[in-house]
Amino acid sequence: MTLPRRLRAAGAACLSALFLIACGDGGEPQPESSGKPRVALIMKSLANEFFINMAAGARAHQAEHADRYELIVNGIKNESDLAQQVALVEQMMASQVDVIVIAPADSQGLLPVARRAVEQGIVVVNIDNRFDEKALATMDLRIPFVGPDNREGAYRVGLALAETLEPGDEVAIIGGIPSAFNARQRAAGFRDAMAEAGIAVVTEQAADWEQAKAATVAAAILNENPALDALLCANDSMALGAVAAVRQAGRRGGVSVVGFDNISAARGLIAGGDMFATAEQYGHQLAVFGIEYALQVLEEGTDPADRKTPVDVITAAQL
Incomplete structure (x- = not known):
């Protein structure tokens, strides 16, 4: 796997390095990169509490590890807006992030743009909704899935x-x-x-x-x-x-x-x-699991592989 370029031109403009929530409508001018790895989290609908919690968990994790990486948080307006999610990936590619952690709206429709990101040298990690394994194999594409069964x-x-x-x-x-x-x-x-x-x-x-x-x-x-x-x-x-x-x-x-x-x-x-x-399925930590693994791949050159995360049943007895 080709590792991404770690150092960017000092004058390059970038999208948010800290806690931007974007919905495909663009963002305000952002500061220059600090040189730390830049991680883009791309989720599905920000109207869904599950993804709101996921974003909050990722932001809390970055705040605790601010010396290790920068974070850009993105989401789409509804669960099925594939075109908007493709546009977000393209925006993150243009801003030359090091990592994309993505919960895809569609298991196949995001694969062409995800492949372009990998070919650009970006570490891509799949969370929440697994990419179609047959389609990955057909494209000779390896993107690890971090999430529950x-x-x-x-x-x-x-x-x-x-x-x-x-x-x-x-x-x-x-x-x-x-x-x-x-x-x-x-x-x-x-x-x-x-x-x-x-x-x-x-x-x-x-x-x-x-x-x-x-x-x-x-x-x-x-x-x-x-x-x-x-x-x-x-x-x-x-x-x-x-x-x-x-x-x-x-x-x-x-x-x-x-x-x-x-x-x-x-x-x-x-x-x-x-x-x-x-x-x-510990949604508030699901992005964190993906971010931590992506940073490991980035820093160590680890050969990417799927990672299973926990899932438990909640009834009234567990509340």
């Missing part, structure tokens, strides 16, 4: 739910963006758990990670399946929408809801009995 996490949440159900009970899955690897893996994990428990998955529909869309999808599912026992949602934002639909349908207490991410709103619903469980 989404299938395992969803499987464990599903098993916890299954302990409250009976064989033959009916559930539905509300998934994320179908092209996203983590969406597919979480849905697969839910299916694994339901099959093992003998519980029927009557339908599986996408709500693209969005709360409002999930509320609409869940309402239709509830209307079409009067015997439904649970809604398994691939993230907590969609679980919030599902809870709203369950309440609107007058089926609170009769239809369980699970999610994935352990955002504060979900914890509140679990404590109040409106949600049964979620998966904690």
